[in-house]
Amino acid sequence: MLKLASIEKAYKTAGGSVPVLKDLSLEIEGAGFCAILGPSGSGKSTLLNIIGLLDRPDSGQVFLDGAPADFASAAEAARLRNRLIGFVFQSFQLLPRLTAWENVALPLLYRNVPRKDRKPQALAMLERVGLGDRAEHHPNQLSGGQMQRVALARALVSNPRLLLADEPTGNLDSVTASEALTLLRTLNRDFGVTIVMVTHDRDLAMTCDRQIEIRDGRIIADTRRQ
Ligand SMILES: Nc1ncnc2c1ncn2[C@@H]1O[C@H](COP(=O)(O)OP(=O)(O)OP(=O)(O)O)[C@@H](O)[C@H]1O
Numbered sequence: 001m002l003k004l005a006s007i008e009k010a011y012k013t014a015g016g017s018v019p020v021l022k023d024l025s026l027e028i029e030g031a032g033f034c035a036i037l038g039p040s041g042s043g044k045s046t047l048l049n050i051i052g053l054l055d056r057p058d059s060g061q062v063f064l065d066g067a068p069a070d071f072a073s074a075a076e077a078a079r080l081r082n083r084l085i086g087f088v089f090q091s092f093q094l095l096p097r098l099t100a101w102e103n104v105a106l107p108l109l110y111r112n113v114p115r116k117d118r119k120p121q122a123l124a125m126l127e128r129v130g131l132g133d134r135a136e137h138h139p140n141q142l143s144g145g146q147m148q149r150v151a152l153a154r155a156l157v158s159n160p161r162l163l164l165a166d167e168p169t170g171n172l173d174s175v176t177a178s179e180a181l182t183l184l185r186t187l188n189r190d191f192g193v194t195i196v197m198v199t200h201d202r203d204l205a206m207t208c209d210r211q212i213e214i215r216d217g218r219i220i221a222d223t224r225r226q
């Protein structure tokens, strides 16, 4: 499903170049639920952004479905992203002026789904995450857990093969977090979506199929649940 080969990434700042990912290679097979663990600043979000073709590595390659991603062409990367990948960000990144269903429908717009089909598909996905009765609410009229579910619905509405979730439960209380996780797990099973989830929570990570641990831009452990 997904392969990274010798990824290097540094950020250039006024103070010089900050190396973040160092010769990182990784293979993730389809339909699994994989957790990425590591301390703050270790490069988890950077890694997820590169997997999701939102950012380009300095060197190394990303293969999606066996094909190397062409970072040279932003349009090509966007096309591949729209076709294969759903994102749930560390901050939900909902558009405040749009209602819940309009936020969920956005990826359908990018995929050129006809207007008349967008609303029913968005509503069905909101229904799926238990928010059918909040479709006309704007983000500022929703609780944190509800915003998180809208973000999840938006990530899943275009039927991605790969869901990348950056601390999807980080801003939620423990009850809401555990509900969100149950939802993710159901989606993983029912839709066969491959999930890669960044989390600080080791207990939560241990419930996933696989735990990849990052420290200072390198993978220091990669374990699978028996
Ligand atoms: N745009 C940027 N410019 C310069 N440095 C950056 C930039 N983005 C991230 N960094 C640095 O890169 C390192 C890795 O950042 P990253 O966001 O990937 O960490 P993370 O593991 O996701 O941390 P957290 O758990 O706090 O979200 C950090 O030290 C950070 O300061």
Ligand SMILES: [Mg+2]
Binding pocket: 044, 045, 046, 090, 166
């Ligand atoms: Mg992060």
